[in-house]
Amino acid sequence: MSSTAHTFRPLSIFRKSFSHGIHPAENKHYTEHKPIERLPFPSELYVLLSQHAGKPAVPLVKPGQEVVRGEPVARADGFVSAPLHAPATGVVKRIDLVPTSKGPRKEALVIQVYPGETQEVLYGQDRDIDAMSKQELIQAVQDSGLVGLGGAAFPTHVKLSPPEGHVIDTVLINGCECEPYLTTDQRLMIDQAADLIEGTKILMKILGAPRAIIGTEDNKIASAEAIKKVLPADGTITVQVVRTKYPQGAEKMLAKALVNREIPSGQYPSSVGLAVFNVATTVELGQLLPKGQGVIERVVTITGPGVDKPGNYIVPIGTPLRFIMKKLGYEGSAKHLITGGPMMGDTVSSLDVPITKGCGGFLVLTPQQFEENTLSERFPCISCGSCVDACPMHLNPAQLGKLAAKRMYLDMDKYHLFDCFECGCCSYVCPAGIPLVQYFRVSKKMNREMKAASP
Amino acid sequence: MSQAAASSIELRTSPHLRSPKTVDVIMRNVVYALLPICAFAVWNFGISALALIVVCTGVAVLTEHVYCVFAKKPTTVGDWSVVITGILVALILPPALPLWMAAVTSFISVALGKIFFGGLGYNVFNPALVGRAFSQVAFTLPMTTWTPAQLPGRFFEFIPTSLTIPFLEPGSLQGWLSSVAPDGWTGATPLQLMKSEQTGTEVSQLLFGSVAGSTGETAAVLILVCGLYLVVRKMMNWRITFSILVTAALFSWLFYVIDPSQYPDPVFMLGAGSLMLGAVFMATDMVSSPETRLGVWVYGVFIGVMVVVIRLFGGLPEGVMYAILLGNAVSPLISRVTQPKTYGAVRKNRKQAKEGV
Numbered sequence: 001m002s003s004t005a006h007t008f009r010p011l012s013i014f015r016k017s018f019s020h021g022i023h024p025a026e027n028k029h030y031t032e033h034k035p036i037e038r039l040p041f042p043s044e045l046y047v048l049l050s051q052h053a054g055k056p057a058v059p060l061v062k063p064g065q066e067v068v069r070g071e072p073v074a075r076a077d078g079f080v081s082a083p084l085h086a087p088a089t090g091v092v093k094r095i096d097l098v099p100t101s102k103g104p105r106k107e108a109l110v111i112q113v114y115p116g117e118t119q120e121v122l123y124g125q126d127r128d129i130d131a132m133s134k135q136e137l138i139q140a141v142q143d144s145g146l147v148g149l150g151g152a153a154f155p156t157h158v159k160l161s162p163p164e165g166h167v168i169d170t171v172l173i174n175g176c177e178c179e180p181y182l183t184t185d186q187r188l189m190i191d192q193a194a195d196l197i198e199g200t201k202i203l204m205k206i207l208g209a210p211r212a213i214i215g216t217e218d219n220k221i222a223s224a225e226a227i228k229k230v231l232p233a234d235g236t237i238t239v240q241v242v243r244t245k246y247p248q249g250a251e252k253m254l255a256k257a258l259v260n261r262e263i264p265s266g267q268y269p270s271s272v273g274l275a276v277f278n279v280a281t282t283v284e285l286g287q288l289l290p291k292g293q294g295v296i297e298r299v300v301t302i303t304g305p306g307v308d309k310p311g312n313y314i315v316p317i318g319t320p321l322r323f324i325m326k327k328l329g330y331e332g333s334a335k336h337l338i339t340g341g342p343m344m345g346d347t348v349s350s351l352d353v354p355i356t357k358g359c360g361g362f363l364v365l366t367p368q369q370f371e372e373n374t375l376s377e378r379f380p381c382i383s384c385g386s387c388v389d390a391c392p393m394h395l396n397p398a399q400l401g402k403l404a405a406k407r408m409y410l411d412m413d414k415y416h417l418f419d420c421f422e423c424g425c426c427s428y429v430c431p432a433g434i435p436l437v438q439y440f441r442v443s444k445k446m447n448r449e450m451k452a453a454s455p
Numbered sequence: 456m457s458q459a460a461a462s463s464i465e466l467r468t469s470p471h472l473r474s475p476k477t478v479d480v481i482m483r484n485v486v487y488a489l490l491p492i493c494a495f496a497v498w499n500f501g502i503s504a505l506a507l508i509v510v511c512t513g514v515a516v517l518t519e520h521v522y523c524v525f526a527k528k529p530t531t532v533g534d535w536s537v538v539i540t541g542i543l544v545a546l547i548l549p550p551a552l553p554l555w556m557a558a559v560t561s562f563i564s565v566a567l568g569k570i571f572f573g574g575l576g577y578n579v580f581n582p583a584l585v586g587r588a589f590s591q592v593a594f595t596l597p598m599t600t601w602t603p604a605q606l607p608g609r610f611f612e613f614i615p616t617s618l619t620i621p622f623l624e625p626g627s628l629q630g631w632l633s634s635v636a637p638d639g640w641t642g643a644t645p646l647q648l649m650k651s652e653q654t655g656t657e658v659s660q661l662l663f664g665s666v667a668g669s670t671g672e673t674a675a676v677l678i679l680v681c682g683l684y685l686v687v688r689k690m691m692n693w694r695i696t697f698s699i700l701v702t703a704a705l706f707s708w709l710f711y712v713i714d715p716s717q718y719p720d721p722v723f724m725l726g727a728g729s730l731m732l733g734a735v736f737m738a739t740d741m742v743s744s745p746e747t748r749l750g751v752w753v754y755g756v757f758i759g760v761m762v763v764v765i766r767l768f769g770g771l772p773e774g775v776m777y778a779i780l781l782g783n784a785v786s787p788l789i790s791r792v793t794q795p796k797t798y799g800a801v802r803k804n805r806k807q808a809k810e811g812v
Contacts, residue, residue: 022474024472024474025472103466180472252798252799256798262798262799263799264799264800264801265797265798265799265800265801266801267799335466335467338469338471340469342469342470342471342472343469343470343471343472344469344470345469345471346466346467346468346469347466347467347468347471349466363471365471370471372473373471373472373473377477377479379477379478379479379534379575379576380574380575380576380577381576382478382575382576382741382742383576383741383742383743383744383745383746383790384481384692384741384746385692385741385745385746385747385748385751386476388746388747388748388795389748391795392798393797393798393799394795394796394797394798395795395797396746396747396794396795398746399794415794416797416800419797419798419799419800422469424469424470427470427473428470428472428473428474429474429476430474431474431476431477431478431480431481432477432478432576433473433477433478437469437470438468441468
């Protein structure tokens with residue numbers, strides 16, 4: 001199947017956007033029309049203790065202990081941390097090291113799922129959101145183990161407690177999903193629009209924000225239409241459709257496109273009165289909080305030309321990739337599997353990598369596609385300026401790349417190295433095949449180490 | 456999969472997609488865009504032009520390949536950039552230039568203009584223009600000897616000077632020209648006519664190229680169309696071409712308004728000489744032009760002004776070559792002072808900036 005076709009949308013130029021960015025082939029057609037389905041439970045789950053930004057969770061259970069689906073199995077360690085809930089009824093076999101998508105093995109609860117269980121969620125109890133105070137709500141969000149499901153996995157309750165003096169006037173709900181192939185958010189907006197609105201209302205209530213904007217790209221018009229049907233009549237929540245462009249889903253780009261605000265370098269969105277949440281996070285919040293339940297599963301797009309049955313699936317947290325891929329059928333090997341999208345996702349080290357809260361998609365490219373996109377031939381930089389014209393942060397990747405190649409890591413500060421959020425636009429466009437963003441990842445590490453070594 | 460491969464872990468980092476526009480693809484497309492201009496040059500000036508293009512391109516490619524063999528590195532001919540240089544050298548030389556001089560020009564272009572600086576990506580100046588600047592000085596007379604376009608026998612007969620024996624001065628063309636040239640032939644290009652006699656040339660001739668001049672510079676409209684192909688494929692920076700042409704037109708219009716009897720009109724300015732070829736294919740050389748978006752505009756305006764200044768007030772009738780070479784020379788400086796404004800940049804005072812806070 002051809003994957004280079006670009007959809008032509010002449011009306012796009014009238015839509016809001018940010019400057020720069022790129023237009024990789026969207027390839028949403030594999031899964032965008034497939035409603036969300038449920039995958040069966042595997043026999044074993046690997047629930048990583050650290051699947052969020054911040055400190056790893058502390059286990060509350062011991063090997064041999066029985067757990068019920070939805071029951072808390074690990075508690076948050078401090079404020080910037082999140083608890084974990086049992087994704088299935090079964091027994092904790094051991095606490096063991098399992099491979100993660102980033103490479104190093106990390107501690108996880110290995111839960112053996114009881115076969116033939118009904119797997120009903122018996123935990124949690126309905127509660128009245130309207131009657132709860134702001135503090136109670138924030139605590140409830142932390143107790144639900146909710147983290148940013150868009151990929152960063154930053155604990156949501158931390159975002160709900162902005163620093164002193166920051167007043168949030170607008171909540172931005174990020175439904176852009178600019179990564180090619182992925183359709184998790186796109187489907188959630190259609191299939192669970194009511195939960196999305198419910199979640200948005202809760203966020204607005206906690207933050208005291210008078211309005212919220214749900215932003216999505218114009219390749220997801222159906223999603224925008226679905227939401228419009230369930231919008232509250234008071235007009236506090238609106239939907240805005242922006243131009244389809246990568247990386248529109250980055251919060252800085254979204255803030256620029258929707259409300260024309262720039263989040264200052266090194267600061268939180270709250271410093272300009274914004275709070276940004278991903279669609280999947282908001283849907284989960286709207287679904288779980290009124291029921292008092294925790295995050296035990298998530299929607300994952302399994303897609304790409306290498307999968308036999310691509311689709312959007314509800315998968316219990318901790319499901320090993322091997323199980324999913326066996327169920328759906330695929331070609332190639334583990335090295336052709338990418339967690340997340342093709343622009344910012346990583347290949348996995350092993351098929352035993354489990355699904356985590358932050359993982360919104362798995363992309364399987366064919367080995368041939370991988371070869372096509374490999375940086376086989378390198379040319380010198382021809383100063384074409386493509387990277388400068390692509391960088392959404394308006395950096396000068398060409399100059400940064402030259403400094404990185406000469407290992408002048410400290411000099412890269414002058415060219416705003418740490419404003420780079422590694423979207424990969426520069427590497428994508430570079431006609432010379434220079435691995436720019438890859439350079440910058442190393443440079444940031446080296447820069448920090450050098451500064452630490454000689455303060 | 457073998458057992459060894461299965462046990463090793465291969466991790467790749469993002470992005471896993473890559474734009475199909477690689478250096479060789481871009482360069483190859485520039486060559487495609489130059490081919491119609493070559494075809495027109497051959498139609499305009501006959502087999503002398505054909506021989507010129509073949510010799511220049513051949514020598515350019517050979518020079519780079521032989522260098523790579525001696526330097527014991529894989530040949531870089533495959534990136535097609537040297538082919539562009541070869542063709543451009545041919546297009547900016549006079550059609551009557553002895554072929555051995557053309558070969559020397561082409562050699563100098565690649566050796567001195569490109570390899571000397573470190574090869575593709577490191578050349579400060581447009582290589583083809585370096586070669587031409589060299590020949591302008593070394594072979595002054597042949598470099599300013601022009602022949603009329605569209606002579607009747609051009610497809611069967613070389614211009615006599617083309618086949619001069621290597622390292623010998625070419626003979627005079629006067630006898631040959633008086634027998635073949637149309638009545639009233641003065642041996643001057645439109646720009647020379649303008650400079651010495653303040654005589655204009657018919658616009659249609661300028662636009663469609665039936666005038667005397669360098670091999671491939673005469674057909675302004677064709678060059679523009681070929682450039683448009685690259686712009687549509689997003690392989691050329693239209694901002695450079697656009698800013699050069701607009702600046703040159705506005706700036707010369709200013710003088711034309713002051714004194715129409717002495718200064719040429721803007722249309723003449725754009726159509727005559729090598730401005731169109733220079734603005735579309737030479738100034739847009741990615742390596743020797745600035746990489747920042749604002750810098751590109753500054754660079755274009757600079758070249759546009761210089762072209763007009765040299766043409767109207769300089770000692771030479773044509774100024775595009777020197778204007779672009781000057782533009783190349785200042786382009787690193789332009790890049791430096793036009794760094795993009797970073798998203799969300801926090802304003803710092805000078806002291807903080809100095810301390811690198």
